[in-house]
Amino acid sequence: MEGEIGFLGMGIMGKAMAMNLLRHGFKVTVWNRTLSRCDELVEHGASVGETPAAVVKKCKYTIGMLSDPAAALSVVFDKDGVLEQICSGKGYIDMSTVDAETSSKISEAITSKGGHFLEAPVSGSKKPAEDGQLVILAAGEKVLYEEALPAFDVMGKKSFFLGNVGNGAKMKLVVNMIMGSMMNAFSEGLVLADKSGLSSQTLLDVLELAAIANPMFKMKGPSMIQNNYTPAFPLKHQQKDMRLALALGDENAVSMPVAAAANEAFKKARNLSLGDLDFSAVHQTVKGGEH
Numbered sequence: 001m002e003g004e005i006g007f008l009g010m011g012i013m014g015k016a017m018a019m020n021l022l023r024h025g026f027k028v029t030v031w032n033r034t035l036s037r038c039d040e041l042v043e044h045g046a047s048v049g050e051t052p053a054a055v056v057k058k059c060k061y062t063i064g065m066l067s068d069p070a071a072a073l074s075v076v077f078d079k080d081g082v083l084e085q086i087c088s089g090k091g092y093i094d095m096s097t098v099d100a101e102t103s104s105k106i107s108e109a110i111t112s113k114g115g116h117f118l119e120a121p122v123s124g125s126k127k128p129a130e131d132g133q134l135v136i137l138a139a140g141e142k143v144l145y146e147e148a149l150p151a152f153d154v155m156g157k158k159s160f161f162l163g164n165v166g167n168g169a170k171m172k173l174v175v176n177m178i179m180g181s182m183m184n185a186f187s188e189g190l191v192l193a194d195k196s197g198l199s200s201q202t203l204l205d206v207l208e209l210a211a212i213a214n215p216m217f218k219m220k221g222p223s224m225i226q227n228n229y230t231p232a233f234p235l236k237h238q239q240k241d242m243r244l245a246l247a248l249g250d251e252n253a254v255s256m257p258v259a260a261a262a263n264e265a266f267k268k269a270r271n272l273s274l275g276d277l278d279f280s281a282v283h284q285t286v287k288g289g290e291h
């Protein structure tokens with residue numbers, strides 16, 4: 001990737017991903033709605049753009065990592081947004097988790113200005129982002145995908161090219177729908193073991209050796225049994241993903257009672273003001289009592 005890479009959105013993920021690019025020698029210009037969140041990046045050599053449009057003007061390639069469909073649309077379409085400066089020879093890569101419709105809207109707007117577009121949501125959380133171990137689920141313009149590979153290879157352990165715009169978004173929603181349902185089953189299991197007089201730690205040890213062993217249980221289990229929900233993947237974003245996945249199920253007449261129940265639990269957790277904690281805080285809704 002020649003020249004400087006633009007990066008919009010210095011949240012948990014964007015910050016870790018941009019930092020990783022800097023560490024690997026890329027020149028990066030960052031922007032965040034709350035400007036102070038760029039400070040740490042600047043200390044590590046990043047430049048700051050005043051607006052998304054200013055970043056796109058400066059950079060041949062710009063990446064977006066925003067919270068949800070409204071945020072992803074806002075940085076593109078609003079005043080001083082990406083659309084004001086995108087043009088032929090420039091590429092925009094949206095790595096936020098959004099629905100296919102949002103991604104298509106952005107794609108159409110970018111390409112109608114002669115720009116190139118790729119959606120590239122990621123699987124993997126704060127730690128994989130810091131370690132360059134994300135799984136990248138790209139779709140859109142193949143040429144832009146190939147041009148972006150040097151950056152993807154730094155940010156991720158594996159990149160998939162899934163075809164037309166929308167397929168990356170859908171794949172990400174399917175994966176996170178499964179993850180959200182699993183987190184609920186796991187939380188119920190932890191509480192059931194505890195209330196039945198079993199050791200939660202022994203349950204984790206058993207699970208690790210069982211056919212259902214997986215990195216998520218291993219990573220989240222120990223902090224969950226200590227009621228530690230420091231956010232890596234904010235619960236409000238997991239609930240957004242359940243909501244968008246359920247809408248995809250609706251569109252395709254796929255009955256998903258397990259995901260629907262999991263979504264209700266995440267909604268309840270949001271209602272209990274747990275939305276900014278890690279998504280594993282859904283555990284608290286099963287446990288009940290004080291939060």
Ligand SMILES: NC(=O)C1=CN([C@@H]2O[C@H](COP(=O)(O)OP(=O)(O)OC[C@H]3O[C@@H](n4cnc5c(N)ncnc54)[C@H](OP(=O)(O)O)[C@@H]3O)[C@@H](O)[C@H]2O)C=CC1
Nearest residue numbers: 009010011012013033034066067071097125126232233237
């Ligand atoms: N955390 C994780 O483990 C993972 C998250 N994802 C997805 O990545 C995306 C980012 O997640 P994450 O970094 O955790 O989220 P954060 O909540 O930490 O960051 C969200 C970012 O979006 C920005 N933002 C929100 N609303 C607007 C808006 N209206 N206009 C402009 N910017 C806005 C925030 O800016 P400000 O600082 O000003 O609020 C911030 O930079 C989400 O789509 C999430 O689902 C995907 C994989 C893993």
Ligand SMILES: O=CC(=O)O
Nearest residue numbers: 122123124125233
């Ligand atoms: O979207 C979250 C993740 O862990 O992947």
